[in-house]
Amino acid sequence: MNEAGSDRGPPDDQNGGGMASPMSAGDFLAALTNEGVRVTQVGDWRHHNRNHKGPWGPVHGVMIHHTVTSGTQETVEICRDGFEGLPGPLCHGMIAKDGGLHLVGYGRANHAGLGDDDVLRAVIAEKALPADNEANTDGNRAFYGFECENLGDGEDPWPEAQLDAIARAAAAMCRHHGWTERSVIGHLEWQPGKVDPRGFTMAEMRDRIHERLK
Numbered sequence: 431m432n433e434a435g436s437d438r439g440p441p442d443d444q445n446g447g448g449m450a451s452p453m454s455a456g457d458f459l460a461a462l463t464n465e466g467v468r469v470t471q472v473g474d475w476r477h478h479n480r481n482h483k484g485p486w487g488p489v490h491g492v493m494i495h496h497t498v499t500s501g502t503q504e505t506v507e508i509c510r511d512g513f514e515g516l517p518g519p520l521c522h523g524m525i526a527k528d529g530g531l532h533l534v535g536y537g538r539a540n541h542a543g544l545g546d547d548d549v550l551r552a553v554i555a556e557k558a559l560p561a562d563n564e565a566n567t568d569g570n571r572a573f574y575g576f577e578c579e580n581l582g583d584g585e586d587p588w589p590e591a592q593l594d595a596i597a598r599a600a601a602a603m604c605r606h607h608g609w610t611e612r613s614v615i616g617h618l619e620w621q622p623g624k625v626d627p628r629g630f631t632m633a634e635m636r637d638r639i640h641e642r643l644k
Contacts, residue, residue, distance in 0.1 A: 450607045452487045452574075455536045457606065462523070462531060465602035465642075467595055469523075470532045472510055478519055479537025485571045486538035491553045491613035492600045493542050493573040494635065495521065496582040496626040502526040505579045510534035521577040523599060529591030531576075531599055541577065542569025545620035556612035562622050569620055574603050582628050593630065597638035604643060611639035 453461065455476040462469050479486065499505045505524055509532070512518030519535025526532065544565040550572060552559050576599055580586050600614045607613075616632040617624045627635075 450487075450489055452489045452537075453606055458522075458536060459533070461602040461606045462599060465598045465605065467598045467602065468530045470530055472506060472532050472534050475510075475519075475533040476536050478510065478535040480517070480519070480540060480570070481537045483570075484538060484568065487571060489574060489607070490550060490572045491574070491609065491615060492603045493569065493575045493615055493617055493620060494596060494600065494627050494632070495541060495575065495577045495617045496580040496628060497524070497577045498582040498626075499579065500581055500586075502528070502530075502532075502579060505577075506532045506534065509577050512540065516540055521575040523576050525576055525578045525592060525595050525599060527579050527589055527592050529589070529595040531595055538570050539575055540570060541575030542573050542617070543621055545569045546622070549615070549620055553613055553615060556610050559615065559619050562618075562620055565621055573615075573620075576600070578627060580627070580629060582626055584628050586629065588629050593635070593638065597635060597642055600635070601639050601642040604639065611636040611643065614639055 497505050509520045509524040510518050512520055519539045521539055521541045522535055524532045524534055545567055546562040546564045547567040548560045549562050550567055604613055617626045
């Protein structure tokens with residue numbers, strides 16, 4: 431979760447199968463529900479965003495994070511409101527331990543920050559990801575973001591209901607846009623120095639998403 435230090439957009443040569451206009455808030459909710467995600471709508475999530483800080487879209491993929499928090503209600507509030515130096519929303523939806531997804535915002539959100547333009551090109555092309563070694567491209571405009579309730583210490587468990595909900599939420603975005611599981615990445619694959627999500631691998635999660643999209 432972080433604010434991009436720049437409003438620089440994707441490199442000019444980025445186009446192809448991974449580029450799409452963000453779906454409407456109503457379609458977003460419907461896509462999640464149709465994928466079997468148990469959704470809780472938090473306040474006026476449809477209009478809670480950081481759009482005044484820069485563009486949102488075109489969208490190219492889905493980014494998965496962990497929260498480094500415990501307690502669902504407190505985590506929902508942090509993801510919605512942010513904290514000093516990092517205003518919310520910090521994602522579009524927070525996926526709790528019990529598998530429930532709490533919608534906290536829609537539009538530009540402070541989740542991806544600056545990441546590697548080579549990674550973005552690979553996501554768009556749905557190819558194997560290169561190592562992330564630069565932070566030169568605004569990710570907050572380019573990715574749907576889901577924060578997942580976990581301490582992020584490698585020991586806090588990931589219940590099956592939560593892993594299933596992560597896969598369903600990501601698959602819902604992919605299904606709507608016609609993307610494969612390769613359009614879903616972890617924060618650690620985007621921005622140098624990030625470790626989230628920790629406790630499962632993104633390869634394992636992409637396998638789950640692939641199975642759902644069959």
